[in-house]
Each structure stands twice: as C-alpha cells, then as structure tokens.
Amino acid sequence: MAKIGPRDTKPEMVVRRKLHELGRRFRLHRRDLPGTPDIVLPAARKVIFVHGCFWHRHEGCRKSTTPKTRVQFWQEKFARNIDRDRRKEAELRQSGWDVLTVWECETRDPDALEVQLRDWLTAIEDDN
DSSP states (O other): OTTOOSSSOHHHHHHHHHHHHTTOOOEEOOTTSTTOOSEEETTTTEEEEEEOHHHHTOTTOTTOOOOSSSHHHHHHHHHHHHHHHHHHHHHHHHTTOEEEEEEGGGGGOHHHHHHHHHHHHHHHHHHO
C-alpha cells in the first residue's frame, strides 16, 4: 500500500483525459489551495478531487473495505482521512471555490463520467 502515490493515479488520468476531450484546460495539484486539489480550473474557481474509494471511504462502495488485521488502526486512519477531506472541502468552499469529488469507481464508466463532468462544467457558464 505504501507504493500507492498521491498523484497521477489511473482514476485521475481518466478524469484529466475527459476534461481535455471536453476542451477544458486546468492546473494540477495546486499546493497553495487547501487539500492540494487534484485538478483546478482557476478561471472558473472550480476544483476536482479524485478520491480512491478505499482510502477515502466511499460510502456503499464495495471497494471501501476494512483490512482484517489492525482493525482499530485502520478505522482511526480512515476517520482522520474523512475528517481531513471534509475540513479541506469546507475551507475551499469558504474561499469561494466550487468543489467536485469524483470517486475511483465512477471513473470506470466513461459515459457517465462525461455526463457528470459536462453537467458540472455547464454550471460554470451558468454561474458567470
């Protein structure tokens, strides 16, 4: 599990390709923003987090299992991850950013992902 990196994951690459197909340009991993969002659309003040279902505990997803060993350790770790995610999202929203979370399992259906991104991006024009 230590080999799983925080950047350029397969789900993130799928989202980035879809955004390019939709004609959008973006910045990656802006460290000056709370939570270092995976994808940032600065002109629209929108950010995307691409979350792994296991690490960020996608509720109801079959991938958000808990390891059988050291259960308490994992429960505490997952609780900290969830708390941090909520806190960083709230900080971004308070700063005027719109936040979208795309879950790892959602990237497996490219058509549904495109609809989700297109709807979210359409709100960019509606807001301006």
